[in-house]
Amino acid sequence: MLNETHDPSLHSWVASAQVPGCDFPLQNLPHGVFRRQGSSEPWRGGVAIGDAILDLAAAHAQGVFSAAADSAAQAASAASLNRLMALGPAAWSALRLDLSRLLREGAPQALQLRACLFPQAQAEYAVPARIGDYTDFFTSQYHALNAGRIFQPQNALLPNFKWLPIGYHGRASSVAISGSAVRRPQGQTRAPDAATPQFGPTQKLDYELELGVFVGPGNPRGTAIDIDAAEQHAFGLCLLNDWSARDVQAWESMPLGPFMAKNFTTSISPWIITLEALAPFRVPLPREAGDPAALPYLQSTQVQALDIQLEAWLTPPGAGQATRLSRTSYRHAHWTVAHMLAHHASNGCNLQPGDLLGTGTQSGPTNGEQGCLLELSQDGRTPIILADGSQRSYLQDGDTLTLHGWCERPGQARIGFGSCVGSVLAAA
C-alpha cells in the first residue's frame, strides 16, 4: 500500500539524497548498524539518507520522534536490530513516517538533526542483527534449470521445484558484512577421473547473486504462518552473496546437500531495505501455462513478486576494469518472500526476529541473466572473457566481486540497495 512516504516529489534537506542515481533518497530509508571506520566506538543503528547516515541514537536523544514511533526509533538505534525487527509492521511504518517527515525539505527539526548526520564515507558497518538461523532457498527456476542442465540434463528441473520453495539450512556464524575478506577455502574434492579425493584450495570458487530477507516477528514452535499474513513477518531485504566452492559441493553433497561448500563465508550488504520502501515495485507473479496451482498453504491472491534489478560485477586484481557478469531481476523468482516464510513455518518450525533467509541465486530467462559462474561458464566449459581480456571459469585470488541492487519505475523514486563487496584472498 502506498502512502505519503512513497511520494516521488518529496525532497530531503540532505542535498545528496536528490542526486540522480542516488541509492538512498528520502523514499528509501533503509536500516543498518555502523560506527566510525577503524574506531572502537560502540556500534549503533542508523538510516541511510543520500551520502549520509542519520545516527538514530543521536536523533532519539534530541527527542524528535512522535509517541507512535518512539519505541521503534529506540530499537532502531541499537547495535543489533533484532528488537526493531520483533516490533512488526505497524511500528516500522510509524518510524518510517516520522523519518520521512523529519528528513523532508522544510522540516523544522532539520537544524537539530543535521548534527546527527554521519558521512557514509567514514563509516564501517556490522551485520545488522544477531542472526539466529540462516536458511538459503532455491527460488529461481532459471537458476534451477541452468544448474540442472549441467548436472542432470535428462531431468533439469526437478519434479518438486514448482510445488515447494526448496531450501536448506546455512551457517549463521559465517555471515559477514560487505567488505569482509573471503579467504579461498580448503576442501575435499575428487576430480572426475580420480580414484580418490584430495584436500586443498578449491579450484571452483563461485559467487551467487542473491537477496537476503531479515525476519521480523517470529512464530512459536509448533505454529504456522499464514500465507496471507506472511509478509508481516519480513522486516526487509539486503543483497547477499552466497560464496560457493563448486568442486567441494560436487563431492560432498550426496546425500545431505551442500555443507562445507557454502559455510565458509556468506556476505551481505549493510543496508536493509524495508518491504514498505519496496511497495511501488510489486509485479505479478511469474507463472507459466502448465504451472501447477499452489497447494492451499502457499496460495494467496495477495502475493506478488518484486521487481528488484540485480547485478554482479567482477574487478580483477590490481583494481583493473570491472566487468558486469550478471544482470537480472528478482521478478523472475518462482517463489517470493511470502512463500518462503509460509513454507518455512508450515511444519511448526519457529522463526525468530533477525533470522536471515536467502533467496538462492537469481537468474533470468535470457543470456546474461545467469547469477553465478557455474551457469555463466557452464562449470568451466565456456570460460567468460573479462573487459581486460583475461578469462574466468571461476574466481581467482585477488578478484573483487560486487553485487548491486535497485528498483526503478516511471513515476517512482529510485530505491537502491547499495552494494555487497568481497575480495578473494589466497588460501591459508
Place this chain on the structure above:
Amino acid sequence: MLNETHDPSLHSWVASAQVPGCDFPLQNLPHGVFRRQGSSEPWRGGVAIGDAILDLAAAHAQGVFSAAADSAAQAASAASLNRLMALGPAAWSALRLDLSRLLREGAPQALQLRACLFPQAQAEYAVPARIGDYTDFFTSQYHALNAGRIFQPQNALLPNFKWLPIGYHGRASSVAISGSAVRRPQGQTRAPDAATPQFGPTQKLDYELELGVFVGPGNPRGTAIDIDAAEQHAFGLCLLNDWSARDVQAWESMPLGPFMAKNFTTSISPWIITLEALAPFRVPLPREAGDPAALPYLQSTQVQALDIQLEAWLTPPGAGQATRLSRTSYRHAHWTVAHMLAHHASNGCNLQPGDLLGTGTQSGPTNGEQGCLLELSQDGRTPIILADGSQRSYLQDGDTLTLHGWCERPGQARIGFGSCVGSVLAAA
C-alpha cells in the same frame, strides 16, 4: 588422561550417588541449567550428583571454590553455559577437580553444600546454551548402509562416506529440551504412485538415536582446527533425538538435502557429560580392511572412539508397556567428535562456544542396533511388534520415545547420560 576424579573407589556424601545403576555418581559431574518445576525462578547452572543437583550459584556464593576453579564455577552457574564452554579444557578440568573434592565423602564443606542441593525430581531444565548453529552429521556407516539399502540398493554406501564426515546444517531455533512436546508436523509429501503432492500431517514420523556435542572454544572465521587439538574444542556430550518426517524428506530433499523434514523439533537431554568424564571409555577406531587412510587433515594417532551405550524405547499411549527399539554403541561410528570438529573448520568455517553438533543416527552392525524406525521397519515394509502386541512402522500420536545413554566398563564407575524424552502430539 585419567586422574583422581576418575577413581572408581571415590564416594560422595550425597548417598544417592552410590546407588547401583545411578547415572550421576561422583565420577560424572555433568553440567546443566535448571530451576524449580513450573516456577518463574531464574534459570541457573548446576551439576548432577545422585538424585540431586548442586546449585552452582548457591555453591559459589559459599566461597568454596579454589582460585583455579573460581571463574569456571561462576560461568557454570549462569543461565546459559556459553561462557563456561568458551573457557576451555584447563578451566573445565579445574572445576571438575574442585567439584570432585567438594562432593567427596569426608569433604569439610559437605555441611555447607548440603544446603545447595536441589532435588532433580523437582527440577525443570532449559537448553543449556544459546546454540548459535546446529550441525548434524552422518557418522554411522551402519545407518548409512541400512538407509542406503532402502533408497539406492545398487550403491548403498556412497563413495564419499569413508573419506569425510558428511554433514548438513540443522535448525538451532527448534532445539528443545527433553520433555518438550513434539507436535506431528504438517508437510508436503508425494505418494510413490501419485501425480501430485499433498500437504498434511506426516505419515512417517521417526526418531533418530543420536548424541549431541556442545562446542567449547571456537575458531575465528578463516582459520582451521587441527585434528590433534580438535577435542579441546568439545565441551561435552548429550543425547539427541533428531525427529524426522520421512515422507517429507523423500519429496523435498533433491537437490539440497533435508530441510522441513527435520527442523520442526530436535530434542536434547538436559545434562552435558564432559569429555573428561568419558575418558575411561575410549576404544580404538572401528576400521575395516579396505578402509582408505584418512586424508592428513583428518589423520591423528590420538583420535579414538567412545564406547557409549545407547538405547531407544517406545512407550505407547496410555503409559503402556515400553518396548526397546534400539540398542547400540557410539563405538561403531566411523567418524568421531574430533573428526567432526576438524572437518567442520577445515574450510575456515568459524565454530562458536555453544554450537551443537549431532552425530547422526547411531546404528550398529547387528540386528536390533538400528537407530531409527526407517531402518527397523524397512520404511514400513516390516512393521515392528511392540511389547503390548501393537505394531509400528512409524510413530503414532501419543507415543513417547525415550533415549538412554551410559558407559560401563569393569573397574570404572558408571557414567550415565540420563534420558531424552519426547511425546508425540497430534498435528495441529
